[in-house]
Amino acid sequence: MVKASNNTVLHVADVHKTFGGLHALADVDLAIEEGKTHAIIGPNGAGKSTLLNVIVGKLAPTRGTVVLDGEVLTGKSPHEINQMGVARVFQTPEIFPDLSVFDNVMAPAFAKRDGSFKINIFNSLQSEKDIAQEAEEIIVDFGLEPMINTHAGALSRGHKRRLELAMCLIQKPRILLLDEPTAGMSRHDTNTTIDLLKKIKSTGMTKIIIEHDMHVVFSLADKVSVLAQGRIIAEGSPDEIRANPKVKEAYLGESSE
Amino acid sequence: MFNIPKKDAITFVLFAIVVLTMPIWLAPLGASYPGLLQKFAIYALLAVGYNILFGLTGYLSFGHAAFLGVGSYAAVWSFKLLSMNPVLALVFAIFFSGLFALAIGFISLRRSGIYFSILTLAFAQMSYKLAYSVLSPITHGENGLQLTLQDPRAIDMMFIERGSSLPTSSLFGIPMNGYAGFYFCAVILLIGFFIAQKITSSPFGMMLKGIKSNEDRMNYTGFNTKPYMLTAFVISGIYAGVAGGLLSITDPLAGAERMQWTASGELVLMTILGGVGTLVGPVIGAWIIKYFENIFSAFNESVLHNFFAFLPDNFESIVVLISSKFVGEGWHLTLGLMFVLVVVFLPGGIMEGVRRISARFSNRKDPSKGEEVIDPENLPKPDLKKGE
Numbered sequence: 001m002v003k004a005s006n007n008t009v010l011h012v013a014d015v016h017k018t019f020g021g022l023h024a025l026a027d028v029d030l031a032i033e034e035g036k037t038h039a040i041i042g043p044n045g046a047g048k049s050t051l052l053n054v055i056v057g058k059l060a061p062t063r064g065t066v067v068l069d070g071e072v073l074t075g076k077s078p079h080e081i082n083q084m085g086v087a088r089v090f091q092t093p094e095i096f097p098d099l100s101v102f103d104n105v106m107a108p109a110f111a112k113r114d115g116s117f118k119i120n121i122f123n124s125l126q127s128e129k130d131i132a133q134e135a136e137e138i139i140v141d142f143g144l145e146p147m148i149n150t151h152a153g154a155l156s157r158g159h160k161r162r163l164e165l166a167m168c169l170i171q172k173p174r175i176l177l178l179d180e181p182t183a184g185m186s187r188h189d190t191n192t193t194i195d196l197l198k199k200i201k202s203t204g205m206t207k208i209i210i211e212h213d214m215h216v217v218f219s220l221a222d223k224v225s226v227l228a229q230g231r232i233i234a235e236g237s238p239d240e241i242r243a244n245p246k247v248k249e250a251y252l253g254e255s256s257e
Numbered sequence: 258m259f260n261i262p263k264k265d266a267i268t269f270v271l272f273a274i275v276v277l278t279m280p281i282w283l284a285p286l287g288a289s290y291p292g293l294l295q296k297f298a299i300y301a302l303l304a305v306g307y308n309i310l311f312g313l314t315g316y317l318s319f320g321h322a323a324f325l326g327v328g329s330y331a332a333v334w335s336f337k338l339l340s341m342n343p344v345l346a347l348v349f350a351i352f353f354s355g356l357f358a359l360a361i362g363f364i365s366l367r368r369s370g371i372y373f374s375i376l377t378l379a380f381a382q383m384s385y386k387l388a389y390s391v392l393s394p395i396t397h398g399e400n401g402l403q404l405t406l407q408d409p410r411a412i413d414m415m416f417i418e419r420g421s422s423l424p425t426s427s428l429f430g431i432p433m434n435g436y437a438g439f440y441f442c443a444v445i446l447l448i449g450f451f452i453a454q455k456i457t458s459s460p461f462g463m464m465l466k467g468i469k470s471n472e473d474r475m476n477y478t479g480f481n482t483k484p485y486m487l488t489a490f491v492i493s494g495i496y497a498g499v500a501g502g503l504l505s506i507t508d509p510l511a512g513a514e515r516m517q518w519t520a521s522g523e524l525v526l527m528t529i530l531g532g533v534g535t536l537v538g539p540v541i542g543a544w545i546i547k548y549f550e551n552i553f554s555a556f557n558e559s560v561l562h563n564f565f566a567f568l569p570d571n572f573e574s575i576v577v578l579i580s581s582k583f584v585g586e587g588w589h590l591t592l593g594l595m596f597v598l599v600v601v602f603l604p605g606g607i608m609e610g611v612r613r614i615s616a617r618f619s620n621r622k623d624p625s626k627g628e629e630v631i632d633p634e635n636l637p638k639p640d641l642k643k644g645e
């Protein structure tokens with residue numbers, strides 16, 4: 001069992017998740033350290049997405065707890081967990097397709113400022129100058145300003161992903177979860193995304209990243225955990241993982257690039 | 258509190274002018290009589306309120322007729338027990354419909370999609386049946402709730418003597434029937450429209466649109482969507498209650514048939530016909546349906562003969578024979594065909610038609626091909642980078 005040290009932000013403690021007879025996660029123990037990018041890799045069906053779903057409150061673990069800064073997340077609903085500082089980027093971008101890019105970015109900023117529920121009827125959106133300015137800055141940062149008034153549903157897939165990332169980052173989360181942020185991207189776009197994520201990394205934000213693309217993992221991660229059949233089979237620095245024979249057998253061997 | 262974006266202010270002023278001049282511009286259409294004008298204002302208010310739920314959040318309620326009914330009964334009871342003052346009656350209607358919406362919403366909103374619709378429908382039908390049976394002491398069942406000479410009217414009796422005829426609701430001595438009744442309803446409609454505008458352009462309104470667009474994302478973004486939905490449901494239920502109250506104010510008789518599911522269905526039709534999610538659309542939808550129901554249904558063959566008198570005799574009788582199937586009793590046929598045409602060709606309702614026409618006028622220079630009108634807002638912007 002991994003001991004949570006002082007600089008642990010998120011501690012996944014002994015989490016089990018079973019679906020019927022299937023052990024999707026077994027004895028999963030992870031300590032995510034402050035300011036680090038922790039990659040979780042593993043073959044399809046290893047339980048990577050299940051793990052993220054447990055952290056954000058979409059699934060309740062069968063056993064075990066998830067602790068963020070000493071507070072237990074397990075049993076809380078997704079909006080409470082987000083309010084505590086967990087933001088997630090999904091494998092297929094989850095945005096508001098019917099709202100403009102601007103509104104897409106403003107909404108999370110409101111959640112951050114006003115909490116999970118507030119009847120704010122007397123102000124118009126235009127009069128919320130602080131939030132509008134904050135949203136505009138991040139939209140410019142992410143190179144989305146040419147489409148600021150476009151309906152988000154009309155964006156290209158790459159832009160949708162970038163928008164979703166902007167939506168998460170405007171909340172300045174304690175920890176950011178990224179579920180295959182480059183899945184389905186061309187090499188060029190993958191590299192752009194890596195640069196973007198490196199930029200975020202330099203701000204000292206703690207991140208968990210699930211990824212298939214080893215190029216992405218080895219250029220971003222400080223630490224890598226390998227998940228296979230619901231268990232963590234190895235953990236270490238990218239170089240250690242690359243050299244680990246167990247990992248090669250379970251994972252790298254079958255899909256090495 | 259009263260500052261609204263400039264575009265909304267212009268819409269509001271134009272809307273106010275259109276509503277307040279209704280007695281003038283409806284005259285050539287044969288619809289300028291107080292009873293119908295009142296209905297135009299009342300059902301427009303109902304549709305505006307319904308749109309706050311259905312248009313903004315996408316939750317389709319099939320039970321709003323129940324709130325309309327509760328508002329009607331509450332208003333009549335306020336007349337019977339306290340006073341003929343219409344403002345007090347509206348307060349009663351708001352309170353009870355709000356309470357009712359809170360209870361029904363709390364339970365129905367445990368589910369979404371079709372299950373939510375079915376739950377609201379079940380509650381409304383239950384209310385309708387109960388009004389006829391168990392609740393007859395309150396609703397007076399099939400006879401409907403009416404004023405009587407023996408009503409206590411506690412507040413009124415402190416100031417005036419009991420008359421020998423049934424009283425009418427009045428504000429500052431102005432009886433709330435005829436044109437005065439219409440203007441009272443019109444003012445309430447304008448207030449309701451203004452509030453709906455405020456909601457739509459507020460952060461709260463944006464959250465409701467976010468729920469419609471992607472409720473899961475709202476949750477992962479830190480919003481607790483349940484209380485947002487419940488608030489929207491109660492606000493929209495109160496609008497229906499106020500509309501019901503106004504029906505009683507202009508004609509103090511409340512019957513259970515107002516709560517029947519067809520009334521809720523009509524409301525859905527109004528909103529879809531006019532344009533879901535737009536502010537003005539549901540109002541237009543309400544007016545069209547009320548116009549058809551009251552004017553079109555009154556057309557008979559002699560009206561048609563007059564209308565087609567310019568045609569040669571034989572031809573005229575054929576035309577009259579065919580068109581007579583679409584008016585009078587057959588007005589539902591016309592309305593149904595119109596609804597089908599709108600849904601098939603203008604899924605955004607009549608407001609989408611208006612938008613397309615105005616887009617065509619503003620894009621005159623480029624020779625647009627065929628029916629396709631490109632909304633520049635929705636046009637995917639070319640990706641600057643290659644490779645996607």
